[in-house]
Amino acid sequence: MEKSNVEVLFGQIDNLTETVQQYMNETYLDSLIIALETCFYGSPPEDADERLIQKLDNIPDPASYEIVDIRKAVQLAILKGMKGATQQQHLMTPETVALFVSYLAGKITNGQEKIRAFDPVAGTGNLLITVTEQLDKLHHVSAGEVDPTLIKLAVLNANLQKQEIEFFHQDSLRPFLMDPVDLVVSDLPVGYYPDDIRANDYELKADEGHSYAHHLFIEQSMNYTKPGGYMIFVIPEFLFDSDQSDKLHAYLQEQAHIIGVLQLPETAFKSDKNRKSILMLQKKGPNTTALKQPLLVQVPSFKNTEAINDILAQINQWFAANMDQ
Known part of the structure; x- marks a missing residue:
């Protein structure tokens, strides 16, 4: 062949x-x-x-x-x-998931032009580069990544695909020299953040012991999103069931409107424990209001074309009824 x-x-x-x-x-x-x-x-x-x-x-x-x-x-x-050599939080966002996030990013920003986008923990850049390629409306894209090998791969990945992205090589829970953006997309790394002193700057710090990095990254993303701007996170499925989730619930209720939660199919991940969902948020602002009914979806296998087309039609209907300007 x-x-x-x-x-x-x-x-x-x-x-x-x-x-x-x-x-x-x-x-x-x-x-x-x-x-x-x-x-x-x-x-x-x-x-x-x-x-x-x-x-x-x-x-x-x-x-x-x-x-x-x-x-x-x-x-x-x-x-x-x-393969076999990477920590769980360094796994690359699967292509199908990255394309699905791109589709949602297009829907959630419908009617907006010249969007500034940011991924605070870009890894090898696969998610952000895919979104940048799919959305012509992005006019300034930036990313943070602390791991020297991953950020070099991300830069080369972007260069080879002719995507203009500004990269910050730093601990992404430290301050960035950048203005707030319209859209954050990120596949959140899961685990504990080792720097307890830095974590003290965050509302979502743990009451005792190490804080969850994935919680702190949600807060950091909120810090760099404009009022009324959007965030799309690929999250661990257990995000709202963990021992520090009460604090996260309260924080999100105060700071954001939940636009939707989409449970991704098991088939997109290696095992059940790696399974993830997508969380879409809008940062509260003077002109924002809470949705009566957030988008709640169980996404079928990406290989089942008929079921995927059906769910996309339902999602399109939901956006037309609830979000389209």
């Missing part, structure tokens, strides 16, 4: 990465950074060893591939690098 463009490009990126990995004795993900730099510039990095440069042949030309093929090939390479 003839290979698809995605398979061909992934094979070339993978070969380059493995060559770097064998020669430099780096992890696959760190070697992938050098491979993607080589693809982007058309030649190995200037500071690369002469013997390695001679080994890096068959460099693919990204310009000869569609953007969607580049995105999928890079995703496959990142997934290979993450």
